[in-house]
Amino acid sequence: MNKFAIRTEAIGKQYRIGAAHRRNLREALISSFSAPKRYASRLLMRPTKAAEDSFWAVRDVSLEIRPGELVGLVGANGAGKSTLLKMLSRITAPTTGRAVIRGRVGSMLEVGTGFHSELTGRENVFLSGAILGMSKAEIRRRFDEIVAFSEIEKFIETPVKHYSSGMYLRLAFSVAAHLEPEVLFVDEVLAVGDARFYAKCINKMRSLHASGMTITLVSHHMFLVQTLCTRAICMSHGGVLFDGDPLSAIVAYRKSLDKAAPVRSAAASKSQSKRRGRIDVFQLEPLGEWASDREPYPDAGMKLTFVADAEPNSSVGFRVAVSAVGGFSYYTFYSDPVRVPPSGRITCELQVPELMLLPGHYSIFGGMLKADEANHFLAEEYLQIFVRARGPAPAFDNGSGGSDNLFWNRGIWSTSGNMENDSQIQVQDERNCV
Amino acid sequence: MRTQVKELETASQVHASDAAADTTPLLIIQPLKGLVSLQLPELWKHREVLYFLIWRDIKVRYKQTALGAAWAIIQPLFTMLVFSIFFGRLAKVPSDNLPYTLFSYSALVPWMFFATGLSQASNSLVSSSNLITKVYFPRLVVPMAAVLAGLLDLAISGVTLFVMMAYYHRGTTAHVVWVPALLLLALVTSVGVSFWFSALNVKYRDIRHVLPFVVQLWMFATPIAYPSSLVPEKFRVFYALNPMTGVIEGFRWALLGTNTAPGVMLLVSSTIAVLVLIGGAYFFRRMETTFADVV
Numbered sequence: 001m002n003k004f005a006i007r008t009e010a011i012g013k014q015y016r017i018g019a020a021h022r023r024n025l026r027e028a029l030i031s032s033f034s035a036p037k038r039y040a041s042r043l044l045m046r047p048t049k050a051a052e053d054s055f056w057a058v059r060d061v062s063l064e065i066r067p068g069e070l071v072g073l074v075g076a077n078g079a080g081k082s083t084l085l086k087m088l089s090r091i092t093a094p095t096t097g098r099a100v101i102r103g104r105v106g107s108m109l110e111v112g113t114g115f116h117s118e119l120t121g122r123e124n125v126f127l128s129g130a131i132l133g134m135s136k137a138e139i140r141r142r143f144d145e146i147v148a149f150s151e152i153e154k155f156i157e158t159p160v161k162h163y164s165s166g167m168y169l170r171l172a173f174s175v176a177a178h179l180e181p182e183v184l185f186v187d188e189v190l191a192v193g194d195a196r197f198y199a200k201c202i203n204k205m206r207s208l209h210a211s212g213m214t215i216t217l218v219s220h221h222m223f224l225v226q227t228l229c230t231r232a233i234c235m236s237h238g239g240v241l242f243d244g245d246p247l248s249a250i251v252a253y254r255k256s257l258d259k260a261a262p263v264r265s266a267a268a269s270k271s272q273s274k275r276r277g278r279i280d281v282f283q284l285e286p287l288g289e290w291a292s293d294r295e296p297y298p299d300a301g302m303k304l305t306f307v308a309d310a311e312p313n314s315s316v317g318f319r320v321a322v323s324a325v326g327g328f329s330y331y332t333f334y335s336d337p338v339r340v341p342p343s344g345r346i347t348c349e350l351q352v353p354e355l356m357l358l359p360g361h362y363s364i365f366g367g368m369l370k371a372d373e374a375n376h377f378l379a380e381e382y383l384q385i386f387v388r389a390r391g392p393a394p395a396f397d398n399g400s401g402g403s404d405n406l407f408w409n410r411g412i413w414s415t416s417g418n419m420e421n422d423s424q425i426q427v428q429d430e431r432n433c434v
Numbered sequence: 435m436r437t438q439v440k441e442l443e444t445a446s447q448v449h450a451s452d453a454a455a456d457t458t459p460l461l462i463i464q465p466l467k468g469l470v471s472l473q474l475p476e477l478w479k480h481r482e483v484l485y486f487l488i489w490r491d492i493k494v495r496y497k498q499t500a501l502g503a504a505w506a507i508i509q510p511l512f513t514m515l516v517f518s519i520f521f522g523r524l525a526k527v528p529s530d531n532l533p534y535t536l537f538s539y540s541a542l543v544p545w546m547f548f549a550t551g552l553s554q555a556s557n558s559l560v561s562s563s564n565l566i567t568k569v570y571f572p573r574l575v576v577p578m579a580a581v582l583a584g585l586l587d588l589a590i591s592g593v594t595l596f597v598m599m600a601y602y603h604r605g606t607t608a609h610v611v612w613v614p615a616l617l618l619l620a621l622v623t624s625v626g627v628s629f630w631f632s633a634l635n636v637k638y639r640d641i642r643h644v645l646p647f648v649v650q651l652w653m654f655a656t657p658i659a660y661p662s663s664l665v666p667e668k669f670r671v672f673y674a675l676n677p678m679t680g681v682i683e684g685f686r687w688a689l690l691g692t693n694t695a696p697g698v699m700l701l702v703s704s705t706i707a708v709l710v711l712i713g714g715a716y717f718f719r720r721m722e723t724t725f726a727d728v729v
Contacts, residue, residue: 011463025611051574086726087463088463089569089570090461090463090570091566091567091568091569091570091726092723092726092727093463093465093723093724094463094464094465095465096465097464098462098463098464098465099462099463099464100460100461100462100463101460101461101463102458102460102461103458103459104459104493105461105570107568107569107570109569110564110568111566113564113565113568113569114565114569116490116494118493118494118497118498119493119494123490123493125555125692126486127486127489127490130482130485130572131483131486131565132569133480133486133569133571136482136485136486182458183589268684
């Protein structure tokens with residue numbers, strides 16, 4: 001079926017580098033007298049052939065995104081992610097190729113687009129909403145919802161210049177989050193507010209996605225890409241490096257980073273890790289009975305060990321999340337804040353007595369973060385496991401939603417009636433499913 | 435590096451193979467070859483953005499000023515005082531049989547609307563760079579909003595003009611019905627010139643420095659401090675090339691009954707103004723696609 005929400009055909013954007021072509025008015029005037037023809041062709045802006053002083057921010061990107069997909073765009077700085085979003089949201093024009101978008105487009109490339117500091121919260125909701133593409137009637141209809149989401153009802157009549165930065169960002173995000181386009185572009189704006197509001201933003205994204213919206217978002221937050229997106233595209237040097245499932249895209253991204261990173265001396269890399277933090281070991285050990293070293297049974301457990309370097313005497317936290325490869329997160333473990341010993345080396349262990357997962361592929365995320373910053377990860381690692389059914393079990397794939405169930409759990413039945421098949425009670429936990 | 439963005443009525447027009455029942459509009463983004471279009475339907479679709487930008491400019495203009503909207507009166511009033519002292523009293527410039535204060539103020543009301551609008555609008559794109567680099571809407575609304583926001587000031591200073599006329603016991607004439615048309619001409623001129631200047635200002639910030647001179651020279655090329663009867667007959671046609679001449683002369687004629695009925699002059703003025711507006715709009719659209727990259 002030839003159905004798409006976004007299709008790009010060899011789209012590309014070329015920029016000129018440096019000041020060589022940034023002419024001032026005098027030069028433009030002089031050259032318009034001396035070489036009218038050349039100036040005219042400059043004005044018409046035909047792509048110039050001499051390309052020594054130019055570079056392609058995006059080159060020959062051909063993609064097709066289907067309606068309802070939630071696509072993550074990952075890649076190093078300068079890979080062309082934002083330029084691609086800017087072309088698709090019509091802020092800047094492509095140099096070559098073309099794109100076709102089906103449906104109403106909304107973009108959230110910045111938090112607080114159109115906000116004016118002198119105006120009150122209420123006034124800014126209307127102003128920003130209109131600029132982002134909502135009609136006045138639409139804003140009026142959803143006004144209460146927007147304000148309730150931002151949780152700043154009390155200050156809605158106060159000029160936003162008196163807001164704290166958190167309040168400002170929350171209100172701004174709320175406006176943007178209540179756009180109702182069919183195709184939405186989001187550029188690294190989700191990490192606003194505190195941990196609780198962040199979770200709220202992510203849930204909002206999930207519900208927009210669930211409502212059928214096609215979302216393309218740029219993020220450097222791999223955990224988010226992995227847990228939220230149904231598909232991810234890794235960009236590098238203006239082109240597409242990988243396009244597919246989020247986890248593989250993240251792996252491609254990490255590899256591209258390693259390749260791009262300049263070779264550092266041991267001393268330099270040590271000082272780097274002292275400043276930012278690094279997970280040296282993220283190890284998975286079986287608890288209970290496993291089929292192999294990466295294949296637990298649903299009722300088996302696991303032990304995860306972190307060995308990490310962080311700034312001595314700083315306070316860090318650890319986080320482990322178990323999610324489907326398709327992105328859905330099943331559960332997350334949060335550690336209490338831990339003080340890093342003076343040596344800078346810290347070890348941390350997490351035991352999960354029972355996985356309670358249905359058979360299928362899962363990804364385990366391990367992250368270390370600063371204790372006082374909700375989503376500032378110092379380091380992240382990933383592991384993959386494949387949960388195996390015990391004995392013959394109906395085959396299904398949790399990624400594509402073959403089952404209505406989310407978890408496996410142990411159940412023990414007892415009844416005052418007569419069970420038709422007595423053995424069913426005993427085999428219950430082996431037949432799995434809730 | 436220009437984009438052509440068009441919305442086709444149905445998907446099936448583009449891909450015959452697509453389901454014919456699909457009526458979702460398709461948005462096509464591509465570099466454009468040939469002539470740009472003005473995209474007037476697109477502009478109309480975004481009229482609420484224009485409305486909100488005007489509303490914002492008006493709301494913000496006199497925020498945190500002690501005198502507030504009084505500034506709308508103070509500016510032309512003080513200019514009038516200066517003119518009255520130097521041109522009226524000292525230089526004894528003729529004033530079409532009107533009190534010189536009324537003569538100059540009646541011209542300053544439309545002139546201030548024009549000049550303030552032009553200055554605000556020419557810088558409007560640069561000062562809203564945060565919008566231009568982050569969200570799409572037809573950029574033409576930005577300078578338009580800046581000029582239109584001056585309408586409130588115009589209304590306030592207009593009321594003052596009527597107060598002044600009452601003070602001098604000057605009734606108005608039946609020609610007063612022409613006033614809206616003349617103000618429209620001032621508006622068209624201001625918007626038209628702003629299209630050129632604001633688009634150029636994005637790429638060449640020289641405009642910001644040139645603008646005050648342009649506005650000042652323009653003021654003296656317009657019969658504000660003196661009547662156009664001082665201009666020799668043979669230069670009149672060239673003089674009328676300045677659309678603001680027609681506006682000011684016509685304004686005095688319609689409101690105060692001077693014998694400066696613009697006639698042919700107004701025809702020339704209007705033609706020029708419309709040409710500047712259309713040319714400006716096309717020029718603006720042509721420059722528009724690089725705004726986000728150079729602003």
